[in-house]
Amino acid sequence: MAGPGKPCAGLYSFLFEYDTPRIVLIKSRKVGLMNRLVQLAILAYVIGWVFVWEKGYQETDSVVSSVTTKVKGVTVTNTSELGLRVWDVADYVIPPQGENSVFVMTNMIITQNQTQGLCAEFPDKTTRCHSSENCTEGYVGTHSNGVQTGKCVAYRNSTEKTCQVFAWCPVEDDEHVPKPAFLHNAANFTLLVKNNIWYPKFNFTKRNILPNISKSYLKNCKYNAKTDPFCPIFRLRDVVESAGQNFQEMAVEGGVMGLQISWNCNLDKAASYCLPKYTFRRIDNKDSDHTVSPGYNFRFAKYYKNAGGRDSRTLIKAYGIRFDIMVFGKAGKFDIIPTMINIGSGLALFGVATVLCxxxxxxxxxxxxYYREKKYKYVEDYDLVCLLCVRICSHSFLSLYLFLLPSISLSLCLSRRKRINMDVVHPFFLPLKEAWKLY
Structure with missing residues (x-):
């Protein structure tokens, strides 16, 4: 039968050829030692990394968390603008409750007795003018405090002129931020963090106020990484300084601090071993040269009626530190399925040693x-070889076909059944009847 054509040779080989592994024992110190070293490295990886370090025998679950906060602290200020004033939690915590965060105001710019009317805009390169021709009626810039009227007027009885605007007057002057911070004593305020966690896959719950913590302890403790690592009450200065920052510098323009609570629990052990770990870091970028509006600030107003019955307000630009409480963690517990999967994966890796060697x-x-010759052996189809042998033996031009037939084919054919004594009957003159018996 004619072989396949060249275009179909690849498909023919793919369909009608089969590869099977062959075991060859090679006695070589180098190769043998390398094979054992690779196997030892794989075994160390599976046992040391997968099972011991990564706990590959456990089913894992991510934490579900809720956080509530409470700030405490009182301070007093005495300024020419506000006089003697006491500041408590209701004054400096804005808003009273946040979602996993709390804002503590540390500095402010206050603009009192604002009413709606006409006044000069705050001077900058876009609002300064020499005459009304420099002002556009109805124009509102990105940083405008109001709508321009088209007139150029003196700014607060000075020689400097700016475009007149319809706005809340007098307009805010936020050019100079108070230094030191207005509420610099906020460094001694305290923050209580109450955190409840749940691992739904294992139905495991816990909170950061541990069962062995009493009320008397909570009234006096302050978090310290060495002496009181599980106290849930934090002094604001300690939080900022634990992140490598200076509280008084940060209090001037504000910033964002991250209070991270890590819950990594091995539930194969007792629940008492599942403990929170607190870490701190600054989240915002304090580099004023590479950011717009560095720090953290926002504005809010307190509205009232003045003596004349007009709507008035006190505008406050508040600077402060926002504390974001971020909870993350993972719990693990023994489960047969991941254990068997990782064992199977580890055993499969041992094949790498064989491939490498x-x-x-x-x-x-x-x-x-020499090793390639021992490693690979090519075997023809057994039945096809014997069929060719019989056809050759029955052909009148036997010598020509035997010349074309590989010697190994005749040998395989003759070994399938009983052999004929070649000393008596030469294969060139083997009768067709005897050849058929061989087949």
């Missing part, structure tokens, strides 16, 4: 051609 032996060693 085969590459070294067959492509890089001096006797690579």
């Amino acid at each position: 085969d590459i070294i032996v067959l492509y890089f060693m001096k006797k690579k051609y």
Whole structure:
């Protein structure tokens, strides 16, 4: 039967050829030692990393968390603008409750007795003018405090002129931020963090106020990484300084601090071993040269009626520190399914040692051609070989076909059944009847 054509040779080989592994024992110290070292490294990886370090025998679950906060502290200020004033939680915590965060006001710019009317805009490069021709009626810039009227007027009885605007007057002057911070004593305020966690897959719950913590302890404790690592009450200065920042510098323009609570629990152990770990870091970018509006600030107003019955307000630009409480964690517990999966994966990795050693032996060693000959063996279809043998034996031009037939084919054919004594009957003159018996 004619073989397949060249275009179909690849498909023919794919469909009608089969590869099976062959075990060859090679006695070589180098290869044998390398094989054992690779297997030892794989075994160390599976046991040490997968099972001991990563706990590959456990089913895992991510934490579900809720956080509530409470700030405490009182301070007093005495300024020419506000006089003697006491500041408590209701004054400096804005808003009273946030979602996993709390804002503590540390500095402010206050603009009192604002009413709606006409006044000069705050001077900058876009609002300064020499005459009304420099002002556009109805114009509102990005940083405008109001709508321009088209007139150029003196700014607060000075020689400097700016465009007139319809706005809340007098307009805010936020050019100079108070230093030191208005509420610099906020460094001694305290923050209570109450955190409840839940691992739904294991139905495991816990809170950061541990069962062994009493009310008397909570009234006096302050968090300290060494002496009181599980106290849930934090002094604001300690939080900022634990992140490598200076509280008084940060209090001037504000910023964002991250209070991170980590819950990494091994539920194969007792629940008492599942404990929170607190870490702190600054989240915002304090580099004023590479950010717009550095720090953290916003504006709010307090509205009232003045003596004349007009709507008035006190505008406050509040600077402060926002504390974001971020909870993350993972719990693990023994489960047979991930255990068997990781064991199977580890056993499969042992095949890497065999592949690596085969590459070294067959492509890089001096006797690579000798090893290739022992490693690979090509076998023809057994039935096809014997069929060709019988046809050749029955053909009148036997010598020509025997010349074309590989010697190994005749040998395989004659070994399938009983052999004929070749000393008596030469294969060139083997009768068709005897050849058929061989088949």
